[in-house]
Amino acid sequence: MVANIFAFILCCFAITSNIKSIESTGNSKFEVPVQYKKHYLLNIIIYEEPYVYEVNRLRTFKKDTIIIESNEENILSKHLYSDKDMQLKIESLGKFENKIQDIQCSYCVVTKLHILYLKNLAEKLKSGVRLTNNEEIVTGLEKEAKYILRILLMSNLEIGKWLWIFLLKIVAISQYGDNIIPFIRENPFVDDQLQSGVTSVIEKCMAEKYLPPTAMEYDFISKNYNTYDYMFHHLYDPTIIDDIFHNHVLGVIEFLYLKPFWLSNQLLFREMEEVNIDWGETKQRFELEVVITKEFVDNRIWMYHPYRRLDHQYLFVKIIDARIYCYLTVVLHVYEQQLFMLDEQALTDIKSRITKVMIEALKLTAYKDDFLVVLSSELKFGKINVNHIDWINDILARVRTKANGILNDLNGASSNEIDRLSFNHDENQLPTYDMIIKIIDDFExxxxxxxxxxxxxxxxxxxxxxxxxYSRLLSRVRLY
Incomplete structure (x- = not known):
């Protein structure tokens, strides 16, 4: 499900022995079977067979076509049961990522040609030519861009800004249709960031042999038109393609600039029953960002400079991270209080439910938080009983520190020493089994x-x- 996570495995849990002492980010040490950890993390990466098949059959401009063999396709879409499977999956993931990068490189060359066409079209629209005469072509280019973006998003490979900028500018043209003249102050496709981004990617792809030396030539696509045509011949197959934006061009803009949260932020700042958190200053910051972002969108600045400001989005992500760690702190806090009260089976069952909800948090956030990945694996393989109180306390302390760190950052505190989490329940009244389950369910x-x-x-x-x-981790690990 998550490409690049295997780089994390090799980087953090290298194959040196069957059993290895793993030092946590806290002070405690415990023995964990390395093979279990590797199997656990590799089993997170499950690609559906239709997606692997779709990626594999895409034609590109690479001279030596990357072919994912049937056994490799199979291993990418199943759970592991042996060390042999694990090794094959690591190798297959390396080849799969090469194929994804190959697709991105080939589409970058296509984009270079499309930018020239759209730049000329924008000039014609400014002079009064109706979009109706070119609407079918623009719609086709938009579908191509969304299709490639979908391929890359499903792999979690790093996506260059050039592709997002290109797509948003096509959306701008198609959104306003024949009424676009009042909104074009300048040509949206005369954009140094877009054009230099595309050029630099093509040059890098040529250096890495994904593209031939002739890829920069003006007639490259026309000379290789059959390859381009075959690359997208199944684009309109409804059984293969699903639109990540639900065929709603405005949805791209509304979501990327957080319009769903312009009118309602209750989901971000509502109180949590078990803990007191002061969201006041963060909420005020968020509401100020809404005003600025709304002006940015309404004035259509995004048409020309989609990346001019991301303060709102970064703040939003920090708030989501803070809430996840606050929930997890509460869950672990009440769990720790029950270590001497519940039998080992009950503690193990609760631990399993905590691990499950952590996985749900990781899925939602696309496994972006390696700290949470490590914690989930520690909980899954750690054996819980009353003799492991120090270990649970260590995990709880790290999670609480993480939550406070994000909260302090949101509140502009110069020190992470401030504890912003105070629990509502009576510390002298131990939580019950049912209460723990309810808190876990609330988190989920x-x-x-x-x-x-x-x-x-x-x-x-x-x-x-x-x-x-995980893309950053790849630079530290040689996989193949």
Whole structure:
């Protein structure tokens, strides 16, 4: 499900022995079977077979076509049961990412040609030519861009700003149709950031042998038109393609600039029953950002400079992170209080439910938080009983520190020493088993509510603002 996470595995849990002492980000040490950890993390990465098949059959301009063999396709879409499977999956993921990068490189060359066409079209529209005469072509280009973006988003490969900028500018043209003249102050496709971004990517792809040396030539696409045509021949197949933006061009703009939260921010700042958190200053900051972002969108600045400001989006992501860690702090706090009260089976069952909800948080946030990945694996493989109180306390302390760190950052505090979490329940009254389950369920319900409120996947926003933690890890690990 998450490409690049295997880089994390090799980086953090190298294959040195069957059993290795893993030092946590706290002070405690505990013994964890490395093989279990690797299997656990690799089993997170599950690509659906139709997606792997779709990626594999895409034609590109690369001279030596990357072919994912049938056994490799199969291993990418299943859980692991042996060390042999694990090794094959690591190798297959490397090849799969090469294929994804190959697709992005080829589409970048296509984009270079499309920018020239759209720049000329924008000049014609400014002079009074109706979009109706070119609407079918523009619609086709928009579908192409969304299709490639969907391919890349599903792989979690790093997506360059050039593709987002290109797509948003096409959306701007198609959104206003024949009424676009009043909104074009300058040509949206005369954009140095877009054109230099495309050029630099093509040059890098040529250096890495994804593209031939002739890729920069003006007639490259016309000379290789059959490849381009085959690359998109199944674009309109409704059984293969689903639109991540639900065929709603305005939805792209509304979501990327957080319009669903302009009128209602209750989901971000409502009180949590078990803990007191002062959201006042953060809420005030968020509401100020709404005003600025609304002006940015209404004045159509995004048509020309989609990345001029991302303060609102970064603040939003921090708020979501803070709420996740606050919920997790509460869950672990009440769990720790029950270690001497419940039997080992009950403690194990609760631990399993906590791990499950942590996985749900990781899925929602596209596994961007490696700290949370480590914690989930620690909980899954750690054996819980009354003798492990120090270990649970260590995990709780780290999670609470993380929550406070984000909250202090949101409130502009110069020190992370401030504890902003105070619990509502009586410390002398131990929580019951049912209370723990309810708190876990509340956490899970919040994640479901947030997911249902968003127009589409949260990771779309994360990709737009450049959240790629596992891609950064690849530079430190040689996989193949």
């Amino acid at each position: 319900d919040y994640l479901k509510e947030l997911k249902s409120f968003l127009p589409f996947d949260y990771k779309v926003l994360l990709n737009f603002i450049g959240e790629y933690p």
